[in-house]
Amino acid sequence: MDKRFGMQLLDNDWAGPALISLAAILVISALQPSFLTPFNILVLLSAIAVNMVIALGQLVIVGVGQMNLALGSLGGLVGVCFVGAIEVLGVPTPLAVLMGLSIGVLAGMANGYVIARTGISAFIITLASLQIFKGINLGITKAQPFYGVPDVVKQFGNTAVIGPIPWLIAPMLIAALGLWYLFRRLRIGRYILSMGGNRQAAELSGIDTVGTVIWAHAISGLLAAAAGMMLVARLQIGQPTIGDDWLISSFAAPVIGGAALSGGHVSVAGTFFGVVIIAIITQALVLFSIDPFVVQIVLGSLILWAVGINRFREWRFAKMATAGA
Amino acid sequence: MSSVVTEPLTENTGTGEQERLPVLLRLLLSNEFGLLALIVVAAAIFATALPGFTSPFSLFTLSRQIGIDTMIGLAMMAVIVSGGLDLSVGAIGASSAMAFGYFAERLGLPLAAAIPFTLALGALLGGINGAVVVRSGVHSFIITLASMSIFFGVMIYLTKAQAFNGLPADVTAFGRMKVLGSVSALLVVTLAVCGGLTVLYRLTRLGREILAAGANPRAAELSGVPVGRTVIICHMLTGALAALAGLMLTARTGAAVPSMAGHLGQDWLLPAFLAPVLGGTLLTGGRVSVIGTLLGATFVTVITSGLLLMRVSEFWVQAFLGFMLLAAVLIDRARHTILKARGMV
């Protein structure tokens, strides 16, 4: 019975990334004691919080078997609209947050609607809307940042709730637990996964596929908007370039966390550890004062290493499973 | 899909007479035709509304841009066919171009040697990607994400980001060369490669095996196609084409510049995916359109050029480009639906 429990634990998608995270934390803290200082943990958690929300925004779309290339440009657009509304229009902060989230949801719904109605690949549609969102962003800002971030927002992005836990963890927790619950327990979550798992089956079972795709993109837009505003809080500035570099990391974390790019299979916990691994690697490169000219080489090698470990675990598990059968 | 849609008219393998209409229909329905129509319409509008659009210089820069963007698109297409992708195209392109700079400038190799070496290096880097993908069974997205960092990192480490700007004069001259009036020689290279790839995919054993392996690897494997090797070859082809695109950019720039594809070579990703996907290449693999990729790149270049000439406030250009792109795919879809409805009466 114990052995079976262990096997089941290993069978989880997040087991590999979790083990890798743990190993990385142990190794780095042994070599560099300052790694586990409260302030460093705070910094690490802040980075993880934002990147996790970004990754979740992509995870939903990966779940339905599509891709959202416009995630970053939507996040950036919401970020500047948020600060712009406060600075230029004098909108009260809570209202501005609400407005930012609504922009995200509406833009996501628009994406989802066009994709579901026309049947054109999400890749192309979100590629087009990437350009549109980014264009609007630049049209509004003319590439100049907005500086009028209210103090309460700055506080939110840069202070701790308790000990080394930053406030930013709160929206991340809400998003992660919410999505976890959604995928496990809510009808829409199961519909998203069923469409990703076997689109034809979902259709023939009478699932409203159009509605499901719109829902998925709306959630993705909501998370992109949240991440954009979280980043504004953290950077204390409404940078028009927010979101430009989300694309690859938004895919990397879910995939390291065991999600299938073909859809139907996602893991919120796995994605979390995927984000943690990337954050730790990024930090380690700084902590160990790696020559900037080799940073990229080391980064790439570490990603391969993490993937290799995970692959080895899967392989071992498959072997154990066959042996047990 | 065991439908009776195509239950035959004749017992044996059809005759020409009955096929003619569907062939025409198929042509009209094809993605390539839709793109071509859009390009012709857009170009006609720009040519009448914007006098500068058809100036020799504009045509020259247009053809050159099309040549380069198509080559980048073809590089990605070559691996999409296998059902994978390669995020490291830009990194391979920039690394190969820098290696070319080293060969031609530092080592003083003649171009006849430097160019093949460069292409071989590209193929080698692509081959490494392919081999790791096949061996590990990990999705090419993750593998090439890592190799993008590694290839680019090694290049930056070795070159310290210093450009090679003492290349043989022939290189720069080629980048400026015009044929048939105002067509860039770079486009001619691209057209030649398009021809070669068309032959590859249509008329060679390897090409067919690549398509089979991309469409259904399991079935291809069981039919005697060495799928693993085929996938590696696809990645090698991608690498070589990326290197060629890097060389073309080098000719255009007159120097081998590490920033030609941006940080980590990411600037190439958009044109790399846009052209083949617009052109009808399936992201899931197994279907390819070389001409479509050419037309896809042409469409984007023509639209961008038109928007810039129209003096749309530049901060808004990107938004307009996005709307045009969206409009294009929607129009194409509408055309498809209408024709299909007509055809199915």
Next chain:
Amino acid sequence: MGSLLEIRHVSKSFPGVKALDDVAMTLATSCVHALLGENGAGKSTLIKIITGLQHPDSGEVLLDGSPVRFNSPREAAARGIAVVHQERNLVPRFSVGENIMLDRLGAGSLSRIDFVAIHDEAAHWLRLLDLDIDPKTPVSRLSVAQMQLVEIGKALSLKSRALLLDEPTASLTPAESDALFGIIRKLRADGVAILFVSHKLEEVFQICDTVTVLRDGHNVCDSVPLAGLGRQDVVTMMIGRAERISSRAPRPKPATTPYLELRGFSSALGHREIDLAVRPGEIVGLYGLVGAGRSELAKSVLGLYRQTGGEIKIANTSVHIRSVADALHHHGIGYVSEDRKGEGLILMHSVLDNAGITVWRRLAGRLGLLRGRTVARAVGPVIERLEVKTPSLQQTIGNLSGGNQQKVSVAKWIAAGVKLLIVDEPSVGIDIKTKAYLHDLIHELATGGTAVILITSDMPEMIDVADRIVVMDGYRIKGEVENDRNYDRVSQAIMAHIHARKAA
């Protein structure tokens, strides 16, 4: 027994083809209705019209006497018409219960799913099907037969008044089929109208009450009682002539040297001590229950899975086969997969590309150049000889009927001129005419000196085609039965070999 669903004067054309021409059919409550016809006769189109996937050009569909026009299977389901399709329509990672209840997981998008209730409800339907599966099991862990039953359970759970079963027994063993028939009878007793589409006439006579036969889009008969009709009557209606009784010419004795010989062969998949020999001109049957390791053995020989022990001899020479390419190009071994759509064919490619894939290497000239015409010249005659019905060689194979697809997946190996052909479940989803044709073809190939291994779970097929039958169970060879075409004796001998293990 009242009429529930009525089809009247329905016609449907596709470009160049009249798929249905003035077709009629009546489904009655408490009645199992057989819909028969060769592949391409129009059965699938008729089902699609009933469920709203396609609309008729003319004619009407009446439900309870009033005309209806469904726009989607969903609407049809809402009116009590459920279909079990041939394709697997389950979400692999979801539980059995969730799949059954997929469209009833909750009232609103954000409603919380009550998994306990879902699984309870699903368990009810599973019990009805005598299926001993925990509804919490993920579908991906089920066998093909179990998946088929789950799909039936899903259709039942809609409390349908009309249940359309499109070849439900294609992947079931006889025992599983019998269980299914029991359920169908129970449903009939409850007043459900059942449409049963099958190529297995034995089953039709076993379970059905009335029959509609289609041929080339026309009604040959419309909802006539099956009682009083004989097998030959039905066959004549379906194929337009009497069934040819297989009277195959005796074949010359096979050569003495085996073409393929396995000695103490074991594989990474778990095959142990496999001894097997196939001589040129001989048809060796591999019989076993699902999971006996027969297809896996074939694939291990092909080099797809690692050989861990023993030896493989080809024409008396010990060889090591590293890949399928190796097996084909160096050793002349071909494999017709049981999973036509997943492993046998590349559905999005043309007939020509599918049939030619095995000969590209041979035909390619210098520089690997290969012209379509060259390939067409090589495979065209084979395609013609096998009477594959296709408008042209350029036709996408996914658009052909199952039988024609299967012919192409055999044709490619004939074109390649293989010396050993392994045929895995050749007649799944194939109509009678094509099935008989394939059997003749296998004999013809053997007569021509090809060594054949036939893997099938269809006992009549096995006894009809094979020369001798090797019985497998649990990844081992259990014994061998000489086939004298005496059904009772041979089938009992085979079952004895299989049960020997269970007793031991």
Next chain:
Amino acid sequence: MRTSLIKGGLAAVAALMLVAPAVAGSDTKVALVPGGPHPYFGAWEQAGKDAMKDFGLAAGDYRVPQKWELAQQSQLLESLLTQGYNSFLIFPGDAVGTNAVVQEIVDNKGMAIATAGCLKDPTPALFCMGTDTGNSAYLGTKQLIKAMGGKGRIAHFTGFLVDPNTQLRIDAVKKAADETNGAVTVVQVIADIDAPQPAEEKINAYLAAHANDVDGIVTTAWVPAVTAANSLRKIGDKRIKMVGIDHDEVVLKAIKDGFVNGTMLQNPYGQGYIGSYVLNKLRSGCKLKEDAPWKSNALTKKFVDSGTVFVDAGQVDTYVDAMRGITKTILANFEKDYMTCS
């Protein structure tokens, strides 16, 4: 807020009206083209407009590539050439790579000045007017060393490694440190942080682990300067000295509040304004002198410094005037020093 700079520019214009004779009816169409969307170039828009008015240019348009990509900039420049622009102020997207498109401009009877950043010789550009990036980094580091009391450990935060200027900056910072004979060492260089998010992550991570191991920070790119200033404010550390770059509000405010010691300011408005003036002069018959007092830097031998000043808390409110003064001086003497006009 951001208008302060423009206001300063306007003031400068008013002063300059006296020295710069307005030439009406010029056919000079100037395009001011940065490398991509970036706040540094915001002042160019006003500079172009002012120059157009003051010197009677046919156009003085600020045209921005949609993205910070070499290919996008080249495409825009080609399009502008097609549209009839004949005079260009270009921030080179790449110090070497942009030469090709400048050559095209020259081939089509246009002219260009490398502005704000230089093109590497041999170049078809007329000359380079801007900040000597290496020298600016060197001077900034010297100021930092002074603030650190002549000894200690420096961390250097900079931009993309693909930009050859980055290497120049890294070398310059090291050179300034080396001149102290070991009293000052560069302990860390963090590069590739031109985007706000990675900059924030890496700089914070560095300070979290190494705040006690470092005495001074020098930043040589816009985004790292902003981020580092914010981080120092966040940890409330005034022990660590910092010298930034450019005029972002965050940096200026941090200087006032004492978290940052100073910043190396450049003169974007002056670059755009003077550049337009020179281009117009050259089109109306003036020639550049070969023997003019060109300065030389790592990239080119024809360099005109548009002014780099170190601004600390004392000057942060008046730097606009300082810049105005520099612009005025350069403009007043440019024709005499660099051109022969018939």
